[in-house]
Amino acid sequence: MEMITDDKVLDERVDEILKLAALTLYGANVIGQVHVVINGVCRYLILEKAGDPESNLLAFKNRLTTLSNLTHPSLPAYKKTIDYAASLIVIEAP
Numbered sequence: 769m770e771m772i773t774d775d776k777v778l779d780e781r782v783d784e785i786l787k788l789a790a791l792t793l794y795g796a797n798v799i800g801q802v803h804v805v806i807n808g809v810c811r812y813l814i815l816e817k818a819g820d821p822e823s824n825l826l827a828f829k830n831r832l833t834t835l836s837n838l839t840h841p842s843l844p845a846y847k848k849t850i851d852y853a854a855s856l857i858v859i860e861a862p
Contacts, residue, residue, distance in 0.1 A: 775817070778828060781809045785832065789849035798849060806856040822859050829857040 784805045788798040813824040832854035839847040 777812055777817075778809070778831075781805055781812075782831065782835070785850060785853045786835070789846040792845040792849050793843065799852070802849065802853050803856065806853055810857065825857055825859050829854050829859070832857075 785802065788796075788801050788805070791798050809828060810825065813828060814821045817824050832850055836847050836850040836854065839850065841847075
């Protein structure tokens with residue numbers, strides 16, 4: 769599996785998702801903000817980032833899934849937010 773490394777834009781977007789996930793621990797509804805972040809990521813990966821857009825989208829989705837899998841079970845709302853963000857990245861099957 770290919771990972772996207774050294775991409776400041778994507779690192780910042782992951783940080784945004786994790787900050788939004790943290791807000792859910794205090795009862796915040798962050799669904800709208802998660803949509804905004806993921807829409808921006810998809811636009812960036814499809815229109816601006818070099819390389820194959822589908823591979824880049826899949827790599828970013830896998831990065832979120834990995835973070836979700838590393839989340840402690842005592843933080844279900846946090847994990848659910850990361851899973852939701854990953855679920856918004858849809859890669860069309862050929």
